[in-house]
Amino acid sequence: MLDRATSALRGLGNRVTSRIWRLGFASRFFLAILLYSGTSFRRFFLTIREIYFTGVLSLIIILVSGLFVGMVLGLQGYDTLQRYGSSEALGILVALSLVRELGPVVSALLFASRAGSAITAEIGLMKATEQLSAMEMMAVNPIARVVAPRFWAGVISMPLLAALFSAMGIFGGYLVGVVLIGVDEGSFWSQMQASVDFREDIVNGVIKSVVFGILVSWIAVFEGYDSEPTAEGVSGATTRTVVTSSLVILAADFILTAFMFRGA
Amino acid sequence: MSNEPLVQIRDLNFTYDRRPVLTGINMTIPRGKVVAIMGQSGCGKTTTLRLIGGQLRPTQGEVRFDGRVVHEQDVDELYAMRRRMGMLFQFGALFTDISAFDNVAFQMREHTDLPEEMIRDLVLCKLNAVGLRGAQDLMPAELSGGMARRVALARAIALDPLLMMYDEPFTGLDPITMGVIGQLIRKLNDALGGSSIIVTHDVQESLQIVDYVYFMADGKVVAEGTPDEIRASDKAYVHQFVWGEMDGPVPFQYPSAPYREQIYGAAHA
Ligand SMILES: Nc1ncnc2c1ncn2[C@@H]1O[C@H](COP(=O)(O)OP(=O)(O)OP(=O)(O)O)[C@@H](O)[C@H]1O
Numbered sequence A: 001m002l003d004r005a006t007s008a009l010r011g012l013g014n015r016v017t018s019r020i021w022r023l024g025f026a027s028r029f030f031l032a033i034l035l036y037s038g039t040s041f042r043r044f045f046l047t048i049r050e051i052y053f054t055g056v057l058s059l060i061i062i063l064v065s066g067l068f069v070g071m072v073l074g075l076q077g078y079d080t081l082q083r084y085g086s087s088e089a090l091g092i093l094v095a096l097s098l099v100r101e102l103g104p105v106v107s108a109l110l111f112a113s114r115a116g117s118a119i120t121a122e123i124g125l126m127k128a129t130e131q132l133s134a135m136e137m138m139a140v141n142p143i144a145r146v147v148a149p150r151f152w153a154g155v156i157s158m159p160l161l162a163a164l165f166s167a168m169g170i171f172g173g174y175l176v177g178v179v180l181i182g183v184d185e186g187s188f189w190s191q192m193q194a195s196v197d198f199r200e201d202i203v204n205g206v207i208k209s210v211v212f213g214i215l216v217s218w219i220a221v222f223e224g225y226d227s228e229p230t231a232e233g234v235s236g237a238t239t240r241t242v243v244t245s246s247l248v249i250l251a252a253d254f255i256l257t258a259f260m261f262r263g264a
Numbered sequence B: 001m002s003n004e005p006l007v008q009i010r011d012l013n014f015t016y017d018r019r020p021v022l023t024g025i026n027m028t029i030p031r032g033k034v035v036a037i038m039g040q041s042g043c044g045k046t047t048t049l050r051l052i053g054g055q056l057r058p059t060q061g062e063v064r065f066d067g068r069v070v071h072e073q074d075v076d077e078l079y080a081m082r083r084r085m086g087m088l089f090q091f092g093a094l095f096t097d098i099s100a101f102d103n104v105a106f107q108m109r110e111h112t113d114l115p116e117e118m119i120r121d122l123v124l125c126k127l128n129a130v131g132l133r134g135a136q137d138l139m140p141a142e143l144s145g146g147m148a149r150r151v152a153l154a155r156a157i158a159l160d161p162l163l164m165m166y167d168e169p170f171t172g173l174d175p176i177t178m179g180v181i182g183q184l185i186r187k188l189n190d191a192l193g194g195s196s197i198i199v200t201h202d203v204q205e206s207l208q209i210v211d212y213v214y215f216m217a218d219g220k221v222v223a224e225g226t227p228d229e230i231r232a233s234d235k236a237y238v239h240q241f242v243w244g245e246m247d248g249p250v251p252f253q254y255p256s257a258p259y260r261e262q263i264y265g266a267a268h269a
């Protein structure tokens, strides 16, 4: 009985310490990325190529999702607002929800599953097929040449994708609210313009999406680089990228929101 | 300094997760010579090459490359050292997202400022040497196993390194290509005045081109000598390996419990 209790406790302790070790590795890896980032900017075409693969290829899913999310916001928002006779405030509701929350958060979640998983799988397979070792033997640092450009591409793409998501969402809200339901067009836009603050809302939204971009890209490249060099290892790492990123995005969003919007 | 051997391995020990893989290896790779490392699958040949390239750290002992201890170099020095080494990986390890041409051009673009026309000429020359000039535009996925290894070979020799390490250059090649590649390895070595290490199972092919042979078994060097000494050797181990005999001191099985015992269970044994 006591034996089983101690071994269970030991197992728990083992799991906790191995997680903490891994977090330590991830942090050192992050520093290494920053240290070897020179190449990504000196030879910016390397990063551009990755922006194409991560950013541009995520465009379709971001744009379509943004449109639908905005349309749903239009329907739901109108339904609630008209009970209080303030349906012309629909523009504010749609814009603020998107710019402050849904834009950064949903596009980051989509980005993690579309681009993050692809980055992890690619780096993991390069490791499994010894391409990273071969690169090291050719005196080319794989963190500088492979990892850092992908990381920065993610960090750069994320805010742009979030902005596009929000823009599409506002357009979707306009389609449903103004074109379909018939909310007054003038007040839809003018109220939106009057109450969306540049510093409070837009800058905070951009800060959020930059933070999410850093987190998702970091998780994706680390999981790839740290994966077991086997087929199962890579597939496990890919799944972990999506799961971990999603949780981290939502948790970080709560923390950032708590600091940014304290009911001013 | 220059009459000192290019690579000197002294009392090298290496352990993977507490399992000893190499124990007390001593080897000398003189300048201008081609040295073969032979031995059974799993005896630690690839591990030895990785230790020379500084990808693994010895648990004991040292590898000296051009007079300097590999594992004592810092990152920049190690990378500088690796620029003078070339390695053909056992499984090719071509970059799968770029073409055969770009694979061979990779190091030239990373490490030199050569104009693109000159890189083109150099790459075609290297591909020509391995007989694949016509395959320059193919992606690695479109190459056969043997072709991929030849492209990898062209990539490894791209910058004419001082030390070339070939991890099983002959596997998956037909006898004609094998002969050509063997001659190529020898010619490159003599033209550059560097040294080469060939890890191989192809005893007959390699005895024709190398200057010296190390036999490894179980993480130790068990025999060494010039090709003539090896052919004439009456050591049971070497004889078995050179003439490919089934019975002899080399066990075919990875260390394990007796077969009978494992199949029928200890109770029936
Ligand atoms: N990453 C690793 N982790 C743990 N053990 C390993 C690892 N790589 C190799 N080994 C072990 O080290 C030993 C030597 O492996 P190595 O790859 O050097 O063999 P080898 O002589 O090159 O064999 P082969 O001729 O089949 O390529 C093997 O017993 C193998 O099980």
Ligand SMILES: [Mg+2]
Residues within 6 Å of the ligand: B045, B046, B047, B090, B167
């Ligand atoms: Mg091997």
